[in-house]
Amino acid sequence: MIKAVLFDLDGTLLNRDESVRRFVEDQYERLCTSFHLVRKEEYVKRFLELDNRGYVWKDNVYKQLTMEMGITKITWQELYEDYITEFYRYCVPFPHLKMVLEELRRNNLLLGIVTNGRGHFQMANIKALEIEEYFQTIVISEWEGIKKPHPKIFKRAMEKLNVSPSQCVFVGDHPRNDIEASQKIGMKTIWKKDCATYNVNTDNTIDDLAEIPFIISKFK
Incomplete structure (x- = not known):
C-alpha cells in the first residue's frame, strides 16, 4: 500500500x-x-x-x-x-505541477521533497514555485549534512513521514542519485526523463508529471 x-x-x-x-x-x-x-x-x-x-x-x-x-x-x-x-x-515549474500535487493530496498521500543543494537557496526556489504547502517534509542535503545518493537522506524523509520504503514512491530525474539510490532501499521509482539519454532500470518512466497519479494508483 x-x-x-x-x-x-x-x-x-x-x-x-x-x-x-x-x-x-x-x-x-x-x-x-x-x-x-x-x-x-x-x-x-x-x-x-x-x-x-x-x-x-x-x-x-x-x-x-x-x-x-x-x-x-x-x-x-x-x-x-x-x-x-x-x-x-x-523559477519555472514543469507543466501540471500543482494539478498533480493537488490530486495526490486529494488521494490522501503524504508528500515530501528530497533534494541536494543549499538550504536557504532551495527553500527560496520551492517557495517561488508556490508548492511548499503541499509537502509534509522537505529534506535538503546541506541542512542534513548528507546528500543523495546516500541512503540516509531518503531514510530521514521517510522517518519524518513515519512510512517504510515499501510504502513510498520516489520520483526523480537522475538515474543514480534518484532512481538507483531509492530502489536500493526498497522504494518504488518513477523516472522523469530528461534530455539526456540513459539506460535506466526503473519501475516506470514518464515524460509529464500528469502521468504520476495513474501510475501510483497501479502500485496500490
Missing part, C-alpha cells in the same frame, strides 16, 4: 534548465556594463557549459567564467551573490 510520494526538486518539479537560462540571460542584461566586450550569447553559452546542468557549484562556475572572459569590472563573488539572491525570481 503506497502511503507517500517523495520528489526530487531540480529537473523533476523545477524546470531547472529553463530557469537557469532565463536567469543568466537577465543577469547579462542587468550587469552587462561590467562585462566589457563580452557578447550575451557567448556569456550565456559558456555559463551553461561550465554549470554542467547544476552539477558544478556556482562559485566555481563564476571563477572560471570571469577568468576566461577577462571580466574585471565585477568580481566572481558579486556575480555569485547575485545568483544566490536573485535566482528564485526565474
